[in-house]
Structure formats: structure tokens, C-alpha cells
Amino acid sequence: MISYSPILDAIEQADVSENELRRIFHGRGHCFPSLEHINLDFYPPFLFLTSYQEIETDELERLVHQVWNKASVYADFITGLVYQQRAGRETSSRVFYGTLPSPHIVVELGLSYQVDLLTHQNTGIFPDMRNGRSFVVSQSKHKKVLNLFSYTCGFSLAAMHGGATSVVNMDMNKGVLAQGKVNHKLNGFDENVRFFPHDILKSFGKLKKLGPFELIIIDPPSFQKGSFELTKDYQKILRRLSDIVSNKATLLLCANSPDLTEKKFMELITEHAGDGFNFEYRLESALGFPEKDQNKNLKALVYRYHGL
Template sequence: MTSDFTPLISALADAPLLNNELCRVFHGRGHSIEALSHINLDFYPPCLFLVSYDEIEPDTLTLLTNTLWQWATEHHPALITALVYQQRAGVQSHNALVHGTLPTQHSVKENGIGFLVDLMSKQNTGIFPDMRSGREFVLANSKHAKVLNLFAYTCGFSLAAMQGGADHVMNMDMSKGVLNIGKKNHQLNGFEKGVSFLPHDILKSFGKLKKAAPFDLIIVDPPSFQKGSFILTKDYQKVLRRLPELLNEHSQLLLCANSPALTEAAFKQLIAEHTAGAIEFVQRLAPTAGFIEVDSDKSLKALVYKSSGNAA
């Protein structure tokens, strides 16, 4: 690995840290600087969160973390109080608090919404920074809406919908653990009415969804791969086939895929093949600020569709 960390320091200097909101500081995974393409750096106030997808030699890692911490203590000692490193190479991820101290209960803000996060015990932190543009779309399109949030995880889209004035949000995820965090997120923001949490396998629960239909806004944001439950390339079409049953004539949909192997064109073709003309493409959301990608086909794809009026 290169020992030239100037791009990271430059990114820190340019990042909107004073907003005191979650943001991507350096997006190495976008491959704009090939020597640092395995590195991401995020700001989870009050913590810098450094992630590497390759193993870093110990001396180089020490130099890197010390360089970042020195900059933080010189420029924003009150704003940045910790540095966490996550090693994501191989099967097991490893998280370490390298400098400073973390809050006992750590929450971050995005557009005024609070999200509980955990930078130490899991690979995923509780929120995906790259999906900010998707949450902003939901926030702007939820007024008086009945919203369905599939593969809800910790319910970030639901929080955005509630902030945007949704009448009701139904969150479904097979993991009770992440939905419990989602409930706590809603409590944190005072969103305790007009929201439901269903710990079910989505592929086996369309009867429940059809009874609750139709929905004004549907979000589908599955994991690319979840052992034993969902494989994007095999299971997405099963969800798509049932979506027409859940629509009204004005429904909007946010269909997401975060697999580098699935191009935008292939994703659109998959959607067209399995929704029987019930929906039509509107737009692909622009990437969240800070997520510069050399190849947009390998980046997050968040596609907006609307009902074509041919819903079942």
C-alpha cells in the first residue's frame, strides 16, 4: 500500500465536517485513486471511521491512523473525538478503537434525523451512507403516503418517510434484531405512531402484504447476498413478480441494487421482465455526495419507477 496519504488529508480538509452530520469523507472504492481503492473514510460524528478492504501492513496502518488523528487533533479537536478502524479483508471483519473515546450511545444525524450506530461490534454500522440520496427521495415523496419498506434493516427509509409526513410505514425484515434497532431509531426521533415492524421472510409473506395493499410508495433495498435467505441474482425476480399486486394507479417505487456485477441495463431488464408492464422507469437517483465512481455500473443503483396503470 502507498504511504502517501495526502488524498485522505485533502479529503478531510474539504469534507463538510462542520455540518456535524454523517458523511463520506474519502471514497476509495470508487477507484478514482487506484493506490487507495481499498480505503474508505467516513465521519460518524464525533468519530472518523476508517475501513480497508485489503489487509494493511501494521507499520503502514499505524502511520495512516496516526496521520489522520494528528490532523483531527490539530484542526477539529472538539468535533472529532475518536478514530475507529475496520479491517474487511477476508471472511471476518475486525473493528478496533485506535484513538480517543466513543459515545456510550452513539447516534448520528442526517437531514435532522437521528440514527443509532455501532462502529465496534458489527461489519455494518446501522446505516449505509451511500443511500442518503435514496432516503432524501423518500423524505420528499412521503407526504400522506402509505409506505412499504422491504428489507428494512434498521429502518432508515422508514425514518425518512416519517420525517416526510407519511401516514403509515410498514417495515419488513426477517431479522428481529435489526427491526428492534429500527424501533429504537423511531423512538429516538419521536416517530412512535403510524409505523409497524414485521419480522418475516419477505419471500414467504406476500399474503400479508397483499392484504395491506395498495401502497403509495414501495422501497425494495435487499442485500446482495444473505446466507440462507436472499441471493440478489436469484431472488430479486421473486419479489418483482409480486410487486404489481401491491400498487395503486399512483404508486412510486424505489428499487435498489448494490451489486457491482449487476449493470444498470441488466437491472432494468430484470425489472421489466418480471413486473409484467405494471411499472415504468422514471429516473436513476444521482449518487450521494462524496461517492465518486469511475464506473457507475459498479456502484449503487437506486432506480425510481411509477405505476403504469396496469397494476394487478
């Protein structure tokens, strides 16, 4: 019988009193044998329990009961629990306890995001990129920012919060960009932000006209059917960076694929972006994301462009 003690210990040690989005237990980092398929997040006021493999009904009931029972000490902050099963391409979500807020708004780093724990595989914000968003806040003042593969525009919110002059968001998915617009309205960022539902690989002419940019964030999916495959298409973007970047610009280049090591990622950047892009450092993993192998988790690398 599986022991869920590490999850229960993580709940006991969690500080949920700040009512901010956070990861409580990260099994996907492979630091907890037999629990590699389980994550637990706090989307105030709900717990969000995720499994990346199918759990039989009786075992799921046991897991959920233990998690909820342990979380009962935080009744002032935690009012419900959603379970999401992500086995292969099949994703299903279920409310076990409580009634979800509608709309469901969570806060991170002083910014508000509307999330959805039931309808889609992804909730509307990725907790593992917290340090990336914090970095963008610190680097954006008076800068012209480009946010590629913008999803629901978390980096754009961070840039505006940090004092950016303007932000361009580009993602071919109109639905996530519409959610990004909602998030900007939630935070009062109604000006100097643009949203383009375009295929990035076919839009460098437009980006060149809109640039040059002083801060560029590239955070693509590892795979998006029919449009992007990280190990085959990232280099196409890297080759065009010098056309849209200003001298001394900062770049946050991200990859979240266990098949692409940090070394291979850096080699890819050097080969296809060119000598003008110099590596500075890798952002640390967000709190709550222990990893057995740092090459298999999110890689967020900071580069500086110094021209040719």
C-alpha cells in the same frame, strides 16, 4: 510506499462543522489508485476508517497517524477514530483514539440514528443511501409506505419525517428491526409504524392484506446466506409487485452489486415486474462517493406504476 495524500486532502476539504454523518474519502469508487480498499467516514464525533483488505501493523500505524494528525485541526468536532478491517468475511474493529459515546447517536437530514462502530460489520446506517432517504422524505406525504429489507429502518424514518400516513417495515433479521424501533423512538415516531420480522419471499399474502401501498422501497442485500441472493431472488419480488401496489404508486428499486449493471437491472425489472412499471430516473450518487464506473456502484431507480 503508499501515499495517503488523497485521503489527507479529503480531510482538509471536508466540512465537519454541521456534525452530520458523511463520507470524507471514498476509495472504493476506484478513482484513487492504490487506495481502492479504503473509505473514511465521519460519524460525529468519530472518524471511521475502513479497509477492505488486510493492512500490516506498521503500515496501519502510519496511515492512522497521518489521518489523525490531519484531523487534529477539527478538534472541536472530531474526538476519536475507529479502524475497521473488512478482509473477506473476517471483520475486526479497534478504537485508536478517543472514547466512543454510549449510546452513539448521529444525525442525517434532521433525523437521529443510533450506530455501533465496533460490534457489527455494518454500523446501522449506510452513508451511500443518503439521497435515497432524501428522496423518500420528498415523496412520502399522506402516503402508505412499504419498506422491504428494511434493516434499521432508515427509509421508514425518512417516510415518517416526510409525512407518511403509515409505514410497514419488513426484514427477517429481528435484531436490526429492534434497532429500527429504537431509531423510531429517538425521533418520536411511535405511531402508525409496523415491524415484521418475516421472510419477504414468503410474506406476499400478508403484504397484499396490508396494502395496497403508494410508495414502495426495495433495497435488498446483494447476498444474505440462506435467504436472499440478489441476482436469483429479486425477480421473485418483482413478479408480485402488482399485487401490493396502488395505481400511480412510486417505487424506489435499489441494487448494490458490481455484477449487476444498470442496463441489466432495468431489463430484470421490465421482464419480471411487467409493462405497468415505467422507469423515470436514477438517483444521483450521494456527495462524497465518486465512482470510476457507475455500473459498479449503488443503483437506485425510480419507477411509477400505471396499471395494466
